[in-house]
Amino acid sequence: MSAMELTDAKDVTLPSATTTAVAQAAADAATAVSGRTGALSVRNVEASYSGVAAVRVTNLDMAPRKITAIIGPSGCGKTTLIRTLNRMHEVTPGARVTGRVELDGHDLYGTNVDRVRVRRLIGMVFQRPNPFPTMSIFENVAAGVRLGGIKKTEPLADTVERSLRHAALWDEVKDRLKKRATSLSGGQQQRLCIARALAVDPRVLLMDEPCSALDPIATARIEDLMSRLKDDVTIVIVTHNMQQASRVSDSTAFFLMSDDGAGYLVEAGPTQQIFSAPRERLTEDYVSGRFG
Ligand code: ADP
Ligand code: MG
Numbered sequence: 567m568s569a570m571e572l573t574d575a576k577d578v579t580l581p582s583a584t585t586t587a588v589a590q591a592a593a594d595a596a597t598a599v600s601g602r603t604g605a606l607s608v609r610n611v612e613a614s615y616s617g618v619a620a621v622r623v624t625n626l627d628m629a630p631r632k633i634t635a636i637i638g639p640s641g642c643g644k645t646t647l648i649r650t651l652n653r654m655h656e657v658t659p660g661a662r663v664t665g666r667v668e669l670d671g672h673d674l675y676g677t678n679v680d681r682v683r684v685r686r687l688i689g690m691v692f693q694r695p696n697p698f699p700t701m702s703i704f705e706n707v708a709a710g711v712r713l714g715g716i717k718k719t720e721p722l723a724d725t726v727e728r729s730l731r732h733a734a735l736w737d738e739v740k741d742r743l744k745k746r747a748t749s750l751s752g753g754q755q756q757r758l759c760i761a762r763a764l765a766v767d768p769r770v771l772l773m774d775e776p777c778s779a780l781d782p783i784a785t786a787r788i789e790d791l792m793s794r795l796k797d798d799v800t801i802v803i804v805t806h807n808m809q810q811a812s813r814v815s816d817s818t819a820f821f822l823m824s825d826d827g828a829g830y831l832v833e834a835g836p837t838q839q840i841f842s843a844p845r846e847r848l849t850e851d852y853v854s855g856r857f858g
Contacts, residue, residue, distance in 0.1 A: 571687060572669075573678045603630040603670050604769035604800035606651060606688075611665035612828075613643070613650045615658065620646040621829035623665075626819055628770075630670075633792060633801040635811035635837065638821030638852070643829025644804040647821075648772045651802065652688035653681045669769065688770040689763030693778050695755035697747035697762070703730075704743040706758055710765035725765055732798075733761035734791045753784025757791065764799075771795065773803040777810065789814050808853060812841050820849045 606628040613621050621643025628634040636644045649655040650663050653674060667674045674684050697706045707726045720728075726743075730736040735757040739750070747758055756776060763771060773792075777785040792801055792814050805811050811818055818841070819834035833846045844850045851857055 635815035
């Protein structure tokens with residue numbers, strides 16, 4: 567991917583940066599050939615709140631355009647970890663991150679990296695659907711484009727339609743786009759939030775227990791949608807639901823809390839292996855429901 571997408575364009579217009587900009591342009595041209603990928607790598611990351619570590623990860627790779635499930639008991643740092651992946655963690659007062667998170671080889675915590683761009687490339691969906699309550703269905707998706715600050719390359723209405731189709735919501739809302747987002751069911755609202763995130767064409771979608779507030783039918787629709795979305799985006803999903811992890815994900819990472827209270831990665835691997843033949847006894851106990 568292009569490093570330019572991560573930095574603020576004005577950083578490279580300074581004369582002293584010209585050489586760097588030329589080298590950068592060459593590197594960007596090289597990655598352009600390989601196309602969009604969306605591989606995430608976590609290296610020696612520690613995330614803390616007011617000096618207290620909440621999660622530590624030495625190595626974790628999330629394959630491009632696959633679904634990685636993050637599982638583990640409450641409080642082991644799953645939410646904290648995925649919030650480090652798009653630089654949302656540091657927004658909490660007192661919260662710090664050390665280490666590297668790479669998107670297609672570019673450190674998201676590097677100098678000159680623009681956080682707004684990171685969040686455009688790595689979208690997020692939360693436990694409870696959080697559409698903008700006073701806005702219409704249309705405006706919710708359009709707001710994704712406006713907040714993302716991207717240049718319009720197609721009419722806004724087209725972007726909204728494309729995003730709603732992508733989120734498998736278009737047919738249900740096409741005749742009521744001006745209605746408030748809150749007039750939708752919970753499952754529809756969650757798909758609307760997914761459409762809002764997709765509107766800026768992200769490389770990665772982070773989902774923090776996206777179905778925990780939904781009924782089984784709405785949950786199944788989100789799971790179907792995820793399977794289709796992974797043609798275009800890398801998905802990282804935190805889930806409490808073991809069946810969901812085994813149904814939808816390609817890889818699974820299992821976390822526990824260490825004695826000092828910080829979460830750590832027990833093991834990660836192909837989902838089938840984690841659920842049928844884990845290497846660690848702790849994983850086996852957890853996935854078989856013996857604790858957690
Ligand atoms: P999980 O998502 O696995 O349940 P979290 O990432 O929410 O775990 O929490 C991990 C640890 O970080 C917990 O000990 C929790 O109390 C702490 N924590 C989470 N959010 C905050 C916060 N805003 N301020 C201080 N501590 C927090
Ligand atoms: Mg959580």
